[in-house]
Amino acid sequence: MELQNKILETAQTTTAKKIWLSSPHMGGNEERYVKEAFDTNWVAPLGPNVNGFEEDIVHFTDCGYAAALNSGTAAIHLALTLLGVGEGDLVLCQSFTFSASANPIRYLGAIPVFIDSEEETWNMCPKAMESAIIACQTGKIAEDFPNLGLAAAGKKPKAIIVVDLYGMPAKLLDIKTIADKYGIPVIEDAAEAIGSSLNGKHCGTFGEIGIYSFNGNKIITTSGGGALVSGNENYVKKARYLSTQAREDAPHYEHTEIGYNYRLSNICAGIGRGQMEVISERVKQRRSNFSYYRAALDQIPGIKFLNEPEGYFSNRWLTTLTIDPQLTEGISRETIRLALAEMNIESRPLWKPMHLQPVFQAFPYYGHEVASKLFDDGLCLPSGSNLSKNDLDLIIKLIANKFSFK
Numbered sequence: 001m002e003l004q005n006k007i008l009e010t011a012q013t014t015t016a017k018k019i020w021l022s023s024p025h026m027g028g029n030e031e032r033y034v035k036e037a038f039d040t041n042w043v044a045p046l047g048p049n050v051n052g053f054e055e056d057i058v059h060f061t062d063c064g065y066a067a068a069l070n071s072g073t074a075a076i077h078l079a080l081t082l083l084g085v086g087e088g089d090l091v092l093c094q095s096f097t098f099s100a101s102a103n104p105i106r107y108l109g110a111i112p113v114f115i116d117s118e119e120e121t122w123n124m125c126p127k128a129m130e131s132a133i134i135a136c137q138t139g140k141i142a143e144d145f146p147n148l149g150l151a152a153a154g155k156k157p158k159a160i161i162v163v164d165l166y167g168m169p170a171k172l173l174d175i176k177t178i179a180d181k182y183g184i185p186v187i188e189d190a191a192e193a194i195g196s197s198l199n200g201k202h203c204g205t206f207g208e209i210g211i212y213s214f215n216g217n218k219i220i221t222t223s224g225g226g227a228l229v230s231g232n233e234n235y236v237k238k239a240r241y242l243s244t245q246a247r248e249d250a251p252h253y254e255h256t257e258i259g260y261n262y263r264l265s266n267i268c269a270g271i272g273r274g275q276m277e278v279i280s281e282r283v284k285q286r287r288s289n290f291s292y293y294r295a296a297l298d299q300i301p302g303i304k305f306l307n308e309p310e311g312y313f314s315n316r317w318l319t320t321l322t323i324d325p326q327l328t329e330g331i332s333r334e335t336i337r338l339a340l341a342e343m344n345i346e347s348r349p350l351w352k353p354m355h356l357q358p359v360f361q362a363f364p365y366y367g368h369e370v371a372s373k374l375f376d377d378g379l380c381l382p383s384g385s386n387l388s389k390n391d392l393d394l395i396i397k398l399i400a401n402k403f404s405f406k
């Protein structure tokens with residue numbers, strides 16, 4: 001056992017191959033689509049790969065309509081714009097997420113109201129969300145957060161941004177029911193959750209508008225890219241128009257609205273078409289990483305994995321776990337993270353909640369610090385679909401070694 005560990009560790013240090021958290025994994029046909037774009041000179045933010053990639057997304061997720069864009073962040077910015085969000089509007093946003101979920105709220109001069117997570121999916125807590133809606137509508141939010149100088153008259157939030165973090169679907173049915181009761185549109189940030197589903201319905205399709213990301217670290221990538229999807233064709237048509245500088249139908253350049261340069265290029269869309277051919281395989285591989293880690297580490301007291309509630313299917317974009325140092329004689333997620341880093345293995349704390357970020361600290365937050373506890377105790381393990389069994393075994397061994405109790 002000791003000898004075997006030594007051999008594994010030596011192998012890792014001598015080759016010094018970095019094991020990444022989540023690195024791109026090409027399927028094989030990406031270059032063919034990109035070459036086609038070159039051969040036909042469609043090297044533009046327009047062309048057959050863009051259309052083909054949009055069709056692939058619609059076909060795979062059953063989302064209705066899709067607009068391919070140059071990032072997931074751009075998709076959220078356009079989604080908020082389509083819903084009429086502007087200066088001084090209130091937008092509810094899951095606190096436990098990557099900053100790109102919330103930044104576009106500020107691009108528009110709107111006010112984010114951050115909502116805590118629940119423990120079953122780690123996503124937006126429907127109860128905390130409803131309390132926040134009521135606080136906004138009654139004007140109580142002005143008393144709760146006097147620093148903002150909000151009107152005490154109160155107003156209805158303009159939109160809700162819910163996230164399917166690490167690929168786990170949020171409590172989307174409860175959230176949609178509450179949102180509908182108050183007549184507030186939902187944007188589903190499924191940047192990390194293409195291939196995930198709830199009761200067989202794909203993540204990204206539960207709200208009025210959904211978004212995906214194809215950034216380099218996501219489950220599939222276009223090197224950089226995103227999509228805005230909706231069952232409402234008008235939203236998607238308008239997103240295409242706004243993402244190409246809001247050009248009117250005229251021989252000259254005529255503009256009646258402020259536009260953006262947010263369309264995906266035909267080259268990047270070519271990569272996306274190749275990736276869509278292997279997406280189901282990638283989901284299988286990521287889920288298999290998760291099961292492998294869980295089977296090996298679940299018995300260690302203090303380590304917990306997030307299980308799928310009934311009807312939930314996660315793409316397991318990243319394998320995450322929490323470590324309760326009170327149950328591990330002080331071994332924390334930092335102990336593990338640093339031990340892995342020493343071996344050139346990248347792991348990361350869970351997302352730091354937005355309401356704790358210096359840039360968003362002044363904005364309202366409703367909840368009971370579930371997300372901040374996850375941030376304290378949680379770790380993302382290397383989760384790429386291109387990890388070898390040797391990589392996984394090494395990581396597991398390094399973690400388990402820290403827990404071999406004296």
Ligand SMILES: *Cc1c(COP(=O)(O)O)cnc(C)c1O
Nearest residue numbers: 071072073098100101191213215
């Ligand atoms: C990656 C990500 C985004 C942003 O997507 P980009 O394509 O990188 O702009 C938004 N939200 C979440 C939750 C993400 O993980």
